Amino acid sequence: MKKLILILLGCLAFACENIIPEPPAVDEILDGPIDGLNSSEQARFLAGDFAFNDEVFSSGTGLGPTFVATSCGSCHAGDGKGHPFTTLTRFGQTAPNTPPNLLIGGPQLQNRAIPGYTPEILPEGTPFMKLTPPAVTGLGLLSALTDEQILTNADPYDLDGDGISGVPNYVNPPAYFVPKWFHQDANGRYMGRFGKKAATIDLLQQTVSAYNQDMGITSTFEPVDPFSGLEVDPEVSDQTVRDVVFYLRTLKAPIQRSQNDQQIIQGKTLFSQIQCGDCHTPEWTTPTSDIVALSNKTFFSLYRPVVA
Numbered sequence: 001m002k003k004l005i006l007i008l009l010g011c012l013a014f015a016c017e018n019i020i021p022e023p024p025a026v027d028e029i030l031d032g033p034i035d036g037l038n039s040s041e042q043a044r045f046l047a048g049d050f051a052f053n054d055e056v057f058s059s060g061t062g063l064g065p066t067f068v069a070t071s072c073g074s075c076h077a078g079d080g081k082g083h084p085f086t087t088l089t090r091f092g093q094t095a096p097n098t099p100p101n102l103l104i105g106g107p108q109l110q111n112r113a114i115p116g117y118t119p120e121i122l123p124e125g126t127p128f129m130k131l132t133p134p135a136v137t138g139l140g141l142l143s144a145l146t147d148e149q150i151l152t153n154a155d156p157y158d159l160d161g162d163g164i165s166g167v168p169n170y171v172n173p174p175a176y177f178v179p180k181w182f183h184q185d186a187n188g189r190y191m192g193r194f195g196k197k198a199a200t201i202d203l204l205q206q207t208v209s210a211y212n213q214d215m216g217i218t219s220t221f222e223p224v225d226p227f228s229g230l231e232v233d234p235e236v237s238d239q240t241v242r243d244v245v246f247y248l249r250t251l252k253a254p255i256q257r258s259q260n261d262q263q264i265i266q267g268k269t270l271f272s273q274i275q276c277g278d279c280h281t282p283e284w285t286t287p288t289s290d291i292v293a294l295s296n297k298t299f300f301s302l303y304r305p306v307v308a
Contacts, residue, residue, distance in 0.1 A: 048247025
């Protein structure tokens with residue numbers, strides 16, 4: 001009898017081995033932590049991963065009443081970019097120096113609603129733009145750069161005569177913003193680097209704004225409900241928000257596929273020859289960071305180096 005059981009278990013193991021598919025290659029997935037996290041950091045990464053990808057809000061947990069998405073991952077599936085179903089609509093002023101033309105809940109259109117409520121609809125003639133949610137991988141490396149590093153590429157008046165004018169976007173900081181080493185302009189604003197058109201300063205502001213504007217979820221950082229315009233109790237904890245920020249900071253950068261493909265190598269050469277890198281800085285190195293795994297790391301904004 002014992003032999004029969006061992007034979008059956010052996011057959012089962014063999015069968016499962018042939019049924020379970022091979023895991024995808026590392027360059028075929030975006031999700032995953034950067035190398036070098038310690039055990040406590042890995043645990044926090046997993047907590048942020050759950051909040052970002054698995055926590056789905058409902059009317060009972062604070063969703064809405066109007067909203068765009070029910071979770072972070074529904075806009076950034078697999079930590080990648082969005083698709084037409086998750087496209088965002090932003091709207092605002094009709095002309096420079098005029099009062100904002102905003103609906104309740106603006107500047108982002110909440111095009112979905114929980115039962116009993118009506119989704120927002122833009123009045124005809126309202127200026128708007130459509131935005132596809134971007135991939136969120138490798139943001140921690142960009143976050144680790146100092147403003148001074150980025151400002152070395154600024155040339156608003158094209159003083160070097162190369163026809164390229166790099167212009168930073170400065171935004172007013174939220175009340176909870178902690179400056180640290182950030183550069184401040186003469187008007188008390190700080191340089192944006194995340195979101196479309198660099199509208200947010202850091203990943204905390206980006207995360208808080210996404211909870212509030214995308215899902216109608218309030219926090220101690222942003223307690224105003226976008227639907228009513230009133231301050232309400234927090235619907236997501238500070239810990240969860242900060243875990244998501246940590247998750248975004250420690251997601252690995254994407255790895256380029258087919259790095260030895262001759263056509264890709266040729267494209268990389270052409271990219272340099274025609275000076276695309278003058279606008280799209282191809283390589284950065286982070287300074288010392290509070291997360292050791294982000295310190296002194298060279299990363300590539302558009303491609304990975306070809307592996308010989």
